Amino acid sequence: MRVVIAEDNVLLSAGLELLLNSQGFEVAAIAADAPGFLAAVETHRPDVTIVDVRLPPDFRDEGIRAAIQARRDHPGLPVLVLSQYVEPEYAGRLLADTRGGIGYLLKDRVSRIAEFTDALRRVAAGGTAMDPEVIAQLLAVRNDPVDGLTPREREVLALMAEGHDNAAIAQRLFITENAVHKHIGNVFLKFGLSVGDSGHRRVRAVLAYLRRHGGDPGPGA
Template identity: 90%
Template sequence: MRVVLAEDNVLLSSGLKLLLNSQGFEVAAIAADACAFLAAVETHRPDVTIVDVRLPPSFRDEGIRAAAQARRDHPGLPVLVLSQYVEQEYAGRLLADTRGGIGYLLKDRVSRIAEFTDALRRVAGGGTAMDPEVIAQLLARGGDPVEALTAREREVLALMAEGHDNAGIARRLVITDNAVHKHIGNVFLKLGLSAGDSGHRRVRAVLAYLRRYGGNAPDATTPHH
């Protein structure tokens, strides 16, 4: 699986390359700025990209803007964004893209190698991988629609947003598959979202909810891992 990496920190990019190579990925190129990243994507046509939110010269949102441009130029290009902190505005921009192949992780998640590479493979496969801390903060403020959700339903909602399937949610929450199915049905019902969608139904439901309500929901219970 070929990867293009956009990261200006030489130590971090070198470490990521070693880690990815050891896990069976091929790092086709490392770009230190947005222009170099876009050129590398055009040249190497990677299976997945990893992009830092903040790149030179201003270290603001160059990475996010470059990722968005790359997906416009190459529709469906998988992008896993890394950030030092939870930046809700930038995470929200990613959540607005319902095509899949999107991830947002905090950089300290990289040290959890199995978790990081699992997220990268999920994004490369067209799925979604959202850091639990990102989800918790996006669902951090009061809002009417989620008031009806129970604490368990909020946990399920957060894990759905991370891209986990029913079996994965059941394992993390130590409940049965039937219980997960029931909770998901309740979430769809209470949020007024259609449960008849196919493919990335869970992801689309969560993204539609966050787009509609702007992430203004009560505190989500932190998912178990």
């Protein structure tokens, strides 16, 4: 599985390369800035990418903008974003494009090797991997429409958005899979989403929330 990394911190990028190579990935290229990342994606056509939110020269949102641009140029390109802090606005902008795998993790997750590599593989396969801290802050920004959910439905929503399947949610919450299925149906119903919608169902409730409160970057962002 070929990986392109956009990370300006030399120590972190070298550590990622060693880690991924030891876990069966192939690091095709490491870029220190947005133009380099876009060029590497064009050249190597990776199976998945890892992108820091903040890159040179201004260390603001260069990485997230590059990730969005790369997905425009290569629809469905899997992107796993790494960030030092929870930045809900940036997470929302990336999540607004539901084509292809998407992940958003805090950098301290990298040290949890099994968790990190599992998230990367899930994103590469077209799934989602959302950091629990990111989801918590996304849901805490505004109460509407989340305030219409029961406490259990909120728990299920957070775990759905992290990318967990029904069995994993049931195990974590100590409830049956049938109960999980019922809660998921209620979440989608309260957010006005079809339960039968096949495209990234596990994050669509979060997407609906973001779009109602300005999380969708819209054309030309």
